Amino acid sequence: MKWRSRQNNLIFSGLRYQPDEDTEIKIRDFINKELGIYNTLSFGNVHRFGKKDRNGIRPIVARFTSRRDLEYVLKCAYRLKGTDYGMKEQCLKEIELKRKELYPILKQAKKDNNKAVLVRNHLYINGELYKPQPNISNTQGREFRDSLIDRPTHSQIPVNSGPPVPPRPYKRSRINSDEIENTDL
Incomplete structure (x- = not known):
């Protein structure tokens, strides 16, 4: 169910924040200029979310109303190679x-x-x-x-080294059923 609600979402990273920005217009401009897609794409909801990255920029999530539009945009993602921008499906x-x-x-x-x-x-x-x-x-x-x-036995320990430090035993050691029978309760 969670996957279905996110399957038409794309996350765009690297887009600088500007006060009083309209994120939908910002994404449309980005898709036009950087990806070279001039078709009319329809979005359900577009907003910034999450924590800021190392440059102080929060990513933008865009819900596409059509899976076909999302796949068309994803096919053009190779054009972002070598840029500061990123794009991925929300998972x-x-x-x-x-x-x-x-x-x-x-x-x-x-x-x-x-x-x-x-x-x-x-x-x-x-x-x-x-x-x-x-x-x-x-x-x-x-x-x-x-x-x-x-x-190790004493013959295996080098003479010039300090005393060996044994590894810690299990914090919770299991008791076999045979051991329980042999103990006096």
């Missing part, structure tokens, strides 16, 4: 984080002359969905940590 925070993880892989795939496209939170390389490698499972992580906790 949920989870999707933004996923895209942030996939972006370096997208750049590398394009560098390797592969056709790569990032669609919402999915990366397609040469027409196939890219599936990232799963992280180390929880049990593997525990086994690795347990191997670090095992203290």
